[in-house]
Every structure is written in C-alpha cells, then in structure tokens.
Amino acid sequence: MTLDPTRTYTLAEIVAAGEPRYFETDPLALKQRLVAKAEGIMDRALYEGQVEMYMVEVMAYALSIRGAELQYAVIQRLLPFAAGHYLDALAARVRVGRLKATKAGLDVQVTLDAPRPSTVIIPAGLRVRGRGSSTVFLTDAAALIQPGALSTSVHATAADAGEAGNGVVAGTVMSLLDATPVATTAVAVTTSSGGAADELDDRLRARAAEAWETISRGGPRQGYRQLALMAHPDIIDVAVIRPQPCDIDIYVLTAIMPPGEEILAAVLAACDPRTGRPEGDEVSAMAATAVSISATLNLWVDGQPDLIQPQAEAAFRGVFTAWRLALGSRLATGAAITAVKAIKGVVEATVAGWSYSALGEDEYAVLTGLAVVTATV
Numbered sequence: 001m002t003l004d005p006t007r008t009y010t011l012a013e014i015v016a017a018g019e020p021r022y023f024e025t026d027p028l029a030l031k032q033r034l035v036a037k038a039e040g041i042m043d044r045a046l047y048e049g050q051v052e053m054y055m056v057e058v059m060a061y062a063l064s065i066r067g068a069e070l071q072y073a074v075i076q077r078l079l080p081f082a083a084g085h086y087l088d089a090l091a092a093r094v095r096v097g098r099l100k101a102t103k104a105g106l107d108v109q110v111t112l113d114a115p116r117p118s119t120v121i122i123p124a125g126l127r128v129r130g131r132g133s134s135t136v137f138l139t140d141a142a143a144l145i146q147p148g149a150l151s152t153s154v155h156a157t158a159a160d161a162g163e164a165g166n167g168v169v170a171g172t173v174m175s176l177l178d179a180t181p182v183a184t185t186a187v188a189v190t191t192s193s194g195g196a197a198d199e200l201d202d203r204l205r206a207r208a209a210e211a212w213e214t215i216s217r218g219g220p221r222q223g224y225r226q227l228a229l230m231a232h233p234d235i236i237d238v239a240v241i242r243p244q245p246c247d248i249d250i251y252v253l254t255a256i257m258p259p260g261e262e263i264l265a266a267v268l269a270a271c272d273p274r275t276g277r278p279e280g281d282e283v284s285a286m287a288a289t290a291v292s293i294s295a296t297l298n299l300w301v302d303g304q305p306d307l308i309q310p311q312a313e314a315a316f317r318g319v320f321t322a323w324r325l326a327l328g329s330r331l332a333t334g335a336a337i338t339a340v341k342a343i344k345g346v347v348e349a350t351v352a353g354w355s356y357s358a359l360g361e362d363e364y365a366v367l368t369g370l371a372v373v374t375a376t377v
Helices: 011-017 027-042 051-075 084-092 201-209 221-229 261-270 305-324 333-341
Strands: 105-112 120-122 127-130 136-139 143-145 151-158 173-176 184-188 235-244 247-254 282-287 289-301 346-352 363-376
Touching: 011 201, 027 051, 084 201, 105 136, 105 143, 143 151, 201 221, 221 235, 221 247, 221 261, 235 261, 247 261, 261 282, 289 305, 305 333, 305 346, 305 363, 333 346
Parallel strands: 247 282, 289 363
Antiparallel strands: 105 151, 105 184, 120 143, 127 136, 127 173, 136 151, 173 184, 235 247, 289 346
16 A cells, blocks of 8 residues: 555554565565676576575575564654554653553452451451452551451452453452451452553554644643543543533543443543643543444355354454444444355345444443344355
8 A cells, every 4th residue: 555645644544554665575576686686797697506596595585684674673663563662662752651560459348257345457468369360469458347346348459460350250259368366258349450461552552643632731632532541551442522611521441341440540640630631620530331232133144054153143243342342433234244244155144123323422332132043045
C-alpha cells in the first residue's frame, strides 16, 4: 500500500500499510545486482558453480544481513513500528510511559472461633490464599476485632503483580499461611480484581500517538480519554460524555466487566483537578453499559454439518468478540453473515432475532445467546 502524502492517516492505517523499506534485505535481489555489476566489469557472463558466482553469493548474503540490521535500526525510530524498549524511548519523548503491572486486591473477612473479652489484633502482612488458587494475598493493614465481636474485614493485596490474582470469587474460603494470636478463619468478601500485566506495545503505541491531546488543560474530550487510558493497563476503551455543563462521565470498558473499584479509583486519580483537568468539572467514573444480544443463525450447508456448524458458530462469535472490546460499535448483521459465509461449505446464512443497531458511546455488545439451525442442501 502506498500512502498519499496529501492525506492524513490514522495510526491503524499506517501500521496496516506496512513498514517502509529503507534497505534491501532480499539476498536474491542483492545477488542479481551484484551479478549485473560483476558481469559489466568483467565483460563476461557468470554461471552457477563458478568461483566468482560463489563469491557473489557470499557477498549477497552478508549484505542482506547488514541490510536487515540497518532496516531494523531505522524502523525502531518510527512510532508506528517500534517495539519494546525502543517504543518506550519514543513514548517518553511525549511524556508517555509504559504502565507497569498492577496487583489484584480483595476484601477478606477474618472471623474468630469465639468472641474474646479483649481486642484481638490481626497483624498487617498476614498471608492468605484462596482455595484452588496459587496467588498469595497480604493484608494491607492491621485489623482490630473489638471485644465481644466475632469478625472484621480488611483489604488484602496480591504478593505478585499480574492477572493471576484476579478472579478469586467472593465467598471463597482463604487458607491462612501465617499463625495468628487466636484461632481464626478467613473468607473473601469481594471478588479479587485490579491485577494486570505490563502494558502491551500496541496499547502504549496508541497512547503515545494521541499524547498531544493531553497538552491542553482546558478539558477537551480526547484529553479526558487519554487521562483515563493511562490510569490502568486493563482499560480497553473509554467513553467521555458530558451530560450537562461541568459534569463529565467517564465510562470504562475492561476485558473483565464490571471493572473493579481499584480501576475506577485509578481513573479518578488520573483526572486530578490539580494536574490533569479543569477544577470546575465534576468527574465520575463508572462501568460501561452492556447491551445483550441474542440471535438465531440459520445455515444452509453443502457438506458435513457437524464439521461446518462449529466453524460457522466460531466465526459468528468472533465478530461479537471484536464488538465486545470496543464502545459505540455499529452492530451490522452483514458483518457477521459475511464472516460466516467465508466458511467453506456454507451456501447461505441468515440471522433472526437481531437486526442492525448503533450502540451508544458508552455501550458495548455482549452475545448472551446464540442458536444455530443447520440445513443441508
């Protein structure tokens, strides 16, 4: 794809166009050039098996390696194609840093076997682990169980950062890994969430490309969007809606919905009125709105239905997976049908129970039900 210098392209379009080629890396193309040059100098043809041809091939191979090194070095200076620490360096020039991995957290209820006449202190740093989970959580602070009381709640944070700590559901019995002053048990009160891996290159690249939106402190919509995206690496998309003057609602979309309180709190912290936004705005952060879709997929197939139907269903669900990861999508039945018809053996496909709809800025699609009816032709 050739880019038109008179047109403005999005980051995705530039990436899709492919890397610009600055150096030749194909050894066969280099060999052809060297052969033509050598034949011109020696005034005779070169043939395979000749010593001169062997030397040309060695030079072509060496030049291809050198060309690949130079090509890589130049490409890593271009934001759309840089990766790893090269991308970190480019992003740092516009004050954008890679979001580090975060630790999951949850609330734990610690219960005594019987009430005590004096205050019982549950020390900070008490290690607990959910049944069936390998993640260890440590209590953030000391917890006090008052005289005559049986239990208290305390927040605990995973020992290690990453996504592994997510998903310990409320009600899970937690194993105590440290001795306590008195006999106690622990149960998860909330589902653990907030753990995330280091920010991936694609997400960092997109934020760096839009970093200029954060320069203004006047409160532009894209400015709020970038502030929210930099709050937590688990955030996939955000919608910024102004329901009335001075009120800003930020809707957050994450891979696991709804987002945890830690993520919403991080968004509000990123929109600090002292550093990031106008002091007159009242900012709220909340979960994006799910729109449930249930559909019936009718298939006419030429072949083995038991082999074709699972592929068609996977293609249909794949379209909804993309819509699940973005806000404000246009849910076109044609997109899903086209994906299904691309499956070999599918002669015709229609959808019932669902028609085209354009989601609101704060909405994302969730396929809650799919029935597949298959007929052989």
